[in-house]
Amino acid sequence: MKNTVYKNTDKILLAVDCIIFGFDGKDLKALLVKRAIEPEIGKWSLMGGFVKENESVDAAATRVLSLQTGLSEIYMEQLYCFGDVERDTAGRVVSIVYFALIKIDDYSKDLMKEHHAKWFSLDMLPTVVFDHRKMIDLSILRLQEKVVSHPIGFELLPAKFTLQQLQALYEAVYNTTFDNRNFTKKILSLGLLVKLNEKDKGSSKKGSFLYEFNHDQYRQLNKEGLRFL
Amino acid sequence: MKNTVYKNTDKILLAVDCIIFGFDGKDLKALLVKRAIEPEIGKWSLMGGFVKENESVDAAATRVLSLQTGLSEIYMEQLYCFGDVERDTAGRVVSIVYFALIKIDDYSKDLMKEHHAKWFSLDMLPTVVFDHRKMIDLSILRLQEKVVSHPIGFELLPAKFTLQQLQALYEAVYNTTFDNRNFTKKILSLGLLVKLNEKDKGSSKKGSFLYEFNHDQYRQLNKEGLRFL
DNA sequence: ACAAAAGTGTTCACTGTACACCCATGT
DNA sequence: ACATGGGTGTACAGTGAACACTTTTGT
Known part of the structure; x- marks a missing residue:
């Protein structure tokens, strides 16, 4: 000691x-x-x-x-x-x-x-x-x-997730609702998501596309900060 | 004990x-x-x-x-x-x-x-x-x-101060410069400052007006947050 | 009269926001 | 065929950013 x-x-x-x-x-x-x-x-x-x-x-x-x-x-x-x-x-x-x-x-x-x-x-x-x-x-x-200011929300989601899940998470954190068109536009514009050729059929007949992160962009935005909202 | x-x-x-x-x-x-x-x-x-x-x-x-x-x-x-x-x-x-x-x-x-x-x-x-x-x-x-996000910059200034001093403070914190017209416009729009009928003649012949805070507004903005920049 | 700092408006681009319809599929 | 959730575009307003000249006054 x-x-x-x-x-x-x-x-x-x-x-x-x-x-x-x-x-x-x-x-x-x-x-x-x-x-x-x-x-x-x-x-x-x-x-x-x-x-x-x-x-x-x-x-x-x-x-x-x-x-x-x-x-x-x-x-x-x-x-x-x-x-x-x-x-x-x-x-x-x-x-x-x-x-x-x-x-x-x-x-x-x-x-x-x-x-x-x-x-x-x-x-x-x-x-x-x-x-x-x-x-x-x-x-x-x-x-x-x-x-x-940081994309940490993703720490809470599985590796592959739908835009609906992501939006639901943000809505839960802020205890509010977002317009889904605006939300999609904003989040995709960050270049953070990679659209996969897979659908999650769990919640609808049509199925919704799964996404994963662009890890490089993720690290980048986590370091320099972003502004969501 | x-x-x-x-x-x-x-x-x-x-x-x-x-x-x-x-x-x-x-x-x-x-x-x-x-x-x-x-x-x-x-x-x-x-x-x-x-x-x-x-x-x-x-x-x-x-x-x-x-x-x-x-x-x-x-x-x-x-x-x-x-x-x-x-x-x-x-x-x-x-x-x-x-x-x-x-x-x-x-x-x-x-x-x-x-x-x-x-x-x-x-x-x-x-x-x-x-x-x-x-x-x-x-x-x-x-x-x-x-x-x-909070008007704490004011903690660093004397009770009466000029817009120039305030701007210099923000510039020092961010290590950058601001356009003085835009700065003035933004800071006055917050309703945080009270213009006094006094001038500080220390730094120019013309003299510049002194301001103090609107303490109610100050407390309000400190509580609910603001967005400067 | 001139030097030195104070004070003040407009234009433009962009971003956030409001808003509604068609699409794909399983039953 | 129909019901269910998925996916997408446009118009408007508000905000941030660029930009330069006039005013005041002490010397």
Whole structure:
């Protein structure tokens, strides 16, 4: 263990909490778990864990996410540090909140049972422990800002998707509706989508064309930002 | 001291570092101090301090800021948590970075000497300790994003200011130039400015009118966001 | 009278938005 | 044949961007 020269300073418990968003084709959802430790055991909660002495905060978030979801390579971003003295009723714990986006089908039913996890629509969230509600509210705001300026919405969709699915996602994020002609025009003009020679026949007799991303353009727009809306 | 039920978990030193921006009428500047403790004592650094067990992280940032500047009621915002294991060469310290905006004339020369502080133009920053350079770079980005969507630029100007000063500030933030007719038109259309019956004769024979904010409109736009640029 | 900065309008291109009908297919 | 969702084009208004001359006043 590395020694420190800083004396007479307080050490504090540091946690990470992760909010995971998914999209089921209709609603935006957040993945919550039943808290496994006291206090407030059994109540709905974001998934979290403590940061270890020899572990970066980012690594702690990655660890918690992969432990709970079984997934690596998750899109993840630091959201905010919640540092009120009384935020955790059982002790002084400062929490760094991360938000993550996953394709909802990637999350296995087995893990769901194992961790007592459940997807909740954002407008039907249960009561959650501590200040987790504030964390969720902030992350929804951040998701909206982010979607305007970066094509991260795609992190939530399967590799092949229809324009209808994409539009439904944007409508769910903004909780509004868009004119489908304008939406199509706008999104295609970004040069981000590649039209495939395949149709998804799941939702209509005619079937609708599937698209995938132009990954180069995706990275480009993610780096330099875009303006949708 | 509140007891904790969390056992076998590592406690970590938590610091806050503050980056303070100011504007001298021409350049955007950051306030740096000579680090007062080992290691790296005497090197340029953001001003910082440790979070105490019974103090919220926000309160720690406020404490550091008022201690160093003598000012209360500073515009301040949490920026990011830097949590790499090796970021501080002398021990494991996780740092929460805040950025603050002050009117450069509010910062007294006396405190400047007392803390060995100095304003640096953003394009002439000295080498700073640890990962403080990353903190500064990130905060500049955040400042730019913020200025587009909120009228925070005004935090940096004196109570009465000319359109020329305001434009110079925006030009400094974006490191570009604007057409003065378009700038004036846009900024006046926001209903944010109140034209005074006073002129500032400091910079020309003709003198230019002073403005102040419409504080109600200011609060309104700060809450709901705006789009400049 | 002249130098130096302040102040002010118009035109044009583009982008966002509103709006409705035909197409393809399975039953 | 018909019902269902998929796919497409045009017209208008509002906004952003380019552009130059007149005004004021101290010296």
